[in-house]
Amino acid sequence: MxxxxxxxxxxxxxxxxxxxxxxxxxxxxxxxxxxxxxxxxxxxxxxxxxxxxxxxxxxxxxxxxxxxxxxxxxxxxxxxxxxxxxLPEVVKPPRNPELVARLEKIKIQLANEEYKRITHNITCQDSRHSGTLSDFGKQVAAFVCTYLGSQYIFAEMASRVLAALIVASVVGLAELYVMVRAMEGELGEL
Structure with a gap:
């Protein structure tokens, strides 16, 4: 002062x-x-x-x-x-080496915690294996449910198969849409 x-x-x-x-x-x-x-x-x-x-x-x-x-x-x-x-020149005292070491240790610890927080939802599963038979199984299930359920509406076999194919296609397109949006989001974060 x-x-x-x-x-x-x-x-x-x-x-x-x-x-x-x-x-x-x-x-x-x-x-x-x-x-x-x-x-x-x-x-x-x-x-x-x-x-x-x-x-x-x-x-x-x-x-x-x-x-x-x-x-x-x-x-x-x-x-x-x-x-x-x-205004006299303010002389800064030298920093304590123990304090500097502790601060560096804390910085490293905080950086590791932040890294873990950022990467907590990333899994190690290979993305090539997802979406093969598991998505196809959803479409088959949709086909079977629609085929069996349509017997109460349609008497002919062709109409039932056509309705089941339409529902299975809609389920497949919905899965494709979700997969594209997820990939788009992953590429946007890079």
Whole structure:
């Protein structure tokens, strides 16, 4: 979180002798803190760490409070012209190798579970063997049922056979339609 700002040239010049803050007669303590923060003078050989001219928000608040109390015509936003909020670089800690290994293991586990979920309805049966005699058996059953049931409607053998053939053909076409739709769906998923 930001707690300091990088002072612009205007604030630096305002603190110099003959600058804009000189007529305001800043308290000695406030002036000394500002000059120290701006790198103008350091106590007993202190060298500022990081970028120079970093001023804390507390000092800026104190300066603002003082200017307000004095009824100064100098406004803080004018002094801070050219200044920027200082955001220190965030140093990321190195990742724990044990944690990385556990995360990789969990990723692999989740990938396997997803694979199993996706492929749970796929069977290992060969598609060439389905649809041979099993479909033909449905058509034969439809023929036999229609042939035996049509004896109550038709007296002649030819009419009964013709009705049974029509029903068996309809059952065969329905099976063919279902098989084509299923193959179409499988090819669409590829």
């Amino acid at each position: 930001a707690s300091r700002l990088l002072a612009g040239e205007r604030l630096v010049r305002a603190l110099e002798p003959g600058g804009e803050l000189e007529p305001e007669q800043l308290p000695r303590k406030l002036r000394a803190e500002l000059e120290t923060a701006l790198g103008k003078k350091h106590k007993s050989g202190d060298v500022p760490s990081g970028p120079a001219r970093l001023v804390s928000f507390r000092l800026i608040r104190d300066l603002h409070q003082y200017l307000r109390e004095r009824g100064s015509t100098l406004y803080l936003h004018e002094l801070l012209e050219g200044s920027e909020i200082y």
